[in-house]
Structure formats: structure tokens, C-alpha cells
Amino acid sequence: MKWQTKPGVRGSAPSITGRRRRELTEEQIAEIKDAFTIFDTNGTGRIEARELKMVLKALGFDPSTDEMYSIMSMVDKDGFGTVTYDDYFKIVKTKILDRDPAEEIAKAFKLFADVNTGTISLKDLRRVADELGEVVSDEELAEMIKEADRDNDGVVSEAEFMKIMRKSNLF
Numbered sequence: 001m002k003w004q005t006k007p008g009v010r011g012s013a014p015s016i017t018g019r020r021r022r023e024l025t026e027e028q029i030a031e032i033k034d035a036f037t038i039f040d041t042n043g044t045g046r047i048e049a050r051e052l053k054m055v056l057k058a059l060g061f062d063p064s065t066d067e068m069y070s071i072m073s074m075v076d077k078d079g080f081g082t083v084t085y086d087d088y089f090k091i092v093k094t095k096i097l098d099r100d101p102a103e104e105i106a107k108a109f110k111l112f113a114d115v116n117t118g119t120i121s122l123k124d125l126r127r128v129a130d131e132l133g134e135v136v137s138d139e140e141l142a143e144m145i146k147e148a149d150r151d152n153d154g155v156v157s158e159a160e161f162m163k164i165m166r167k168s169n170l171f
């Protein structure tokens with residue numbers, strides 16, 4: 001387990017220069033397609049509005065009812081309450097490319113960090129690795145902490161986590 005989830009995978013967030021990437025990775029495209037296929041059980045190339053909301057949630061978005069009405073008013077031209085794959089893809093692509101990287105990194109930090117200390121320790125990394133079923137030695141986890149821990153206090157603060165995640169170009 002590394003700070004970077006998979007080598008070579010890039011996110012859609014700003015690069016170090018602050019410019020957003022405007023394209024999805026092959027992995028993201030595959031994930032978007034797979035999510036649609038799960039809900040398109042009869043293979044029509046269309047999903048219902050309620051299924052669209054579930055797909056968006058599965059992909060990490062939580063659209064409000066108003067947002068869903070707005071989306072459907074743009075894409076459901078025939079009034080059947082369904083969304084084609086092409087329209088779905090455009091919706092999800094836009095949402096992914098418009099994500100705020102700082103917000104995404106902050107969410108990721110909260111998944112790792114201890115709620116009491118607001119930092120990530122070796123114990124926290126061990127917990128996450130175990131929850132994910134990752135086989136990682138304590139030495140490897142300690143090396144991850146050491147790599148991110150700029151002030152040498154033995155834990156990773158949110159600022160340190162933000163810095164290493166931006167450096168990884170995942171966000």
C-alpha cells in the first residue's frame with residue numbers, strides 16, 4: 001500500500017502548475033462504464049433517473065433532488081425518465097473533471113486520520129491496510145509515514161498529507 005494508489009494512474013485535478021487535466025484516465029473511463037453496466041441490467045443502453053442517482057452515489061457523488069431534476073431536464077428529452085449511456089458519460093465526466101482537488105484530498109485524509117488527534121499514525125495506516133485487506137509490513141507503513149512526515153513528529157498532519165498527495169499527481 002502506497003500513498004499513490006496505483007503507479008502511473010493520474011487524477012483529473014490540477015497539476016502542480018494548477019491547471020486541470022481535461023481528460024479522464026483509461027481506468028476512470030472503465031470505472032464509469034462498469035458502473036453504468038451494473039444498472040443497465042437489460043442491456044438497453046439506458047438507465048432510469050433513480051438508477052442514475054445510485055450510480056452517481058457509487059462513484060462518490062451525492063446529488064441533491066434538485067440537482068437530479070436539473071440533470072434530467074437536460075438529458076431526458078423524450079420524457080421517459082431515462083438516461084442514455086452517452087448522456088450519462090458526459091454527466092459523470094464533467095463531475096469528475098470539476099472535482100475540487102483540495103476537497104478530495106481532505107476527504108481522503110479524514111478516512112485515514114485518527115478522529116481524536118487529527119493526524120495519521122502508523123496505527124492508523126495499519127488499520128486502513130487491514131480494512132482494505134492489504135498485506136503490508138509495519139516497516140513499509142513506517143516508511144510511508146517517514147516519507148510524508150516533514151516535521152519529524154512521527155505522524156502525518158493534514159498539511160503534510162495534502163503536500164504528498166499533490167506531489168503524487170493523483171489529485
